[in-house]
Amino acid sequence: MHLPLRSAVLTAAMFTVHLTTPTLAQAEARHVHQAAPPPLLRAAVADLAVATESREGYKRTSFRHWVDADGDGCSARAEVLIAEAIDPPTVGPKCALTGGVWYSYYDDAVVDSASGLDVDHLVPLAEAWDSGASAWDGTKREAYANYLDAPEHLVAVTARSNRQKADKDPAEWLPIEQVRCRYISDWVAVKRHWQLSVDAAEKAKLVEIAEGCPNAPLGRAT
Template sequence: MREAIGRLAVADEDRTGYERGEFGPGWIDADHDGCSTRAEVLLAEAVTEPTVTGRCTLSGGTWFSWYDEQTVTATDIDHVVPLAEAWDSGARLWSRDMRIAYANYLDDPRHLEVVSQRSNRQKADQDVAAWLPVPSARCRYLTYWVPIKLTWNLSVDQAELRALNALAADCPNPQITYTPVL
């Protein structure tokens, strides 16, 4: 983990021109199986499986939001590294297609998480220097955040780097694996 943090590029963030729509129209059905990215994540992370009807319409089900240690029925899907944070950290230089791919990325289960609506709204578009999950989930959060940044070649600013290093000092030092997209 600590070595992986050291591989992150450090740069000032730039939110110039950011609009959520720069990451596409929302959830897509990349594999054309009738389920949107949102539905795919909900199905993968369900504690109690929802009922699936028609073209992947979900009802019922429960999920565990590890950000705040709550079992929930009303959920959000969180981009662990928020879209705005990705933009600030380099995604503004990507093609629209690459940003849509980022917003709907299912190849790494750490990228998108089912979380409570409350925790998702509290987090909003903040990075690890400004928001963290409950203390018992912080090391896990770190082991998701760092490989996502490395996978997508996203930079960190100085405040984010300080926060990552401080968090890592209080966490185990697991092996971090990732497959670069860029």
């Protein structure tokens, strides 16, 4: 005997729903592939690999930097200055910046001229080289030197503080005390993202400072 039309339609609809509803195993598989949350600071510090550093063969020109990757006329350096301004500058022809105000968190300084700022690689190019970038190809080193996808990677700071820092790691130089937790969290985030090692003194200093900091998740560079 044939089912009434309404019953047949309902049966077909139920069958379709049964076929398209994901199984528990499929749902769990999708969950596994979601991005993991950032690690907490102290666990991230503990997880850093320790290795002996070597600056052999380093040249700053090994990292091609301040490129205009998106072709909008502004170099990576200018992109950082525009993004980090607390009072936006006027962007003129050839990405010339006039006006604007910036806050340099390394030394708690307000700067009202782009010419008074450096854009710092938070983990310096030489430090990156020492810690593993010497094994990278030129394309990856260029990507590192111009990386704009995480705000902690490139930072607009006073030229004075950047020159004081130079190529030093946290065992050798730190910003003012009030922002050291932020600084080491960002340092660890960059090192994790690029799978760079730390030396023994650097690791010991990071552990020491992290013990006095909120055990908060790292930033977006992880």
